[in-house]
Amino acid sequence: MEYVNLFVRSIFIENMIFAYFLGMCSYLAVSKTVKTAVGLGAAVIFVLGITVPINFLLDQYLLRPGALEWLNPEYAYIDLSFLSFIMFIAVIASMVQLVEMIVEKFAPALYGALGIFLPLIAVNCAILGGSLFMQQKSFDAVSEAITYGLGSGVGWFLAILAIAAIREKIAYSNVPAPLKGLGITFIITGLMAIGFMSFMGIEI
């Protein structure tokens, strides 16, 4: 039950886009059609689901204050947490590269669908944000980290899918010229975020 709660929380209440604005750049750039939005969204779920648990283990056994105790009790005073940014981003960049190669080798169809989006993801704020929030939440077990990673990925996917569907329709509406394109997308995202706030306080 705890996991369902965490999962739902990370999708709806702490939605990466509507609550924290993470991954807005690709969210705005790749949401012109539903098809590409689905591709990028799937890639984000995939990469978040992999990198958050890996970074959790890294944080648990290497970075947090006293984490090196498992090596030798004398290392208990060592605090490497200042290295977390560079470690996380290195893990993310290399994982993205690795995932790209594995998918290309074993699932060419999936690669065809995700292909061009995978390299983009290394610099998607939502991915690094997932790891940093994971560190801030100080989970107890790796399964919680997996749930959180997948949940925030699904939340991001839902958000980009929704805005892409709306943008496909809004192309036919009569929007004031200076507001066309980017401006109206911002305002719609704001309104959607207000809608998502109604999920606040839900607990399962």
Place this chain on the structure above:
Amino acid sequence: MAKEISATSEEKEAKKKEMILFLSNTAEREHFLSKNNRKLLSDPLNDNNPITVQVLGICSALAITVQLEPAIVMALAVTAVMAFSNMIVSILRNLIPNRIRIIVQLIIVASLVILVDQVLKAYAYDVSKQLSVFVGLIITNCIIMGRLEAFALGNGVYKSFLDGIGNAAGYGIILIIVAFFRELLGSGKLFGFEVLGHKAATMAESTGLYSFGYENNGLMLLSPMALIIVGILIWVQRARNRKLIEQN
């Protein structure tokens, strides 16, 4: 004898070449703040603003605009990271292999962000607590990667430095405008000072605007309003600067 002559003529040739090189160098060398260099600084403020025109760097920007102070600190942090990462990548631009350039850039930016984070923790602990993960998210701020890819990899050191400062200023200005409106309308304060008067429990005890029954707009403190304010800013900017309007 003939050999000697040819040697001296070769020498002369070499000297001539050197002279030409020297002259062309000085001819190409621009004034410290020439028109082109000033354009690098001023362009991102309006015509080529990173947020409202290039659509880069919105990611971590808007969550920290509830108050002016963290917004300004964030703008300064981004300026420092951008100017120096642009400079470093520009110095190394001929050494970085093309295939792994993204990882190299990420590592350079990440090291700079660690420096900024440690400085903030040491000298502005409260603000650094408020910014929480968003300092770390400067690493993946698209505007930094975008400028590294688009500018620093192809331009000289000084120009890249200026480009970094210009773009960070364009980003910071949007951040500060949004934070100004959100703090003023949301909590009636600027930098934590009650500029609209003091709000007490009853109208009679309140001062300033609040004594006329003015109320703060609590919605402004919530994250969605940041998006809507940026939307309105884009509207205003494009209405004044018609050439930025999108066609489709």
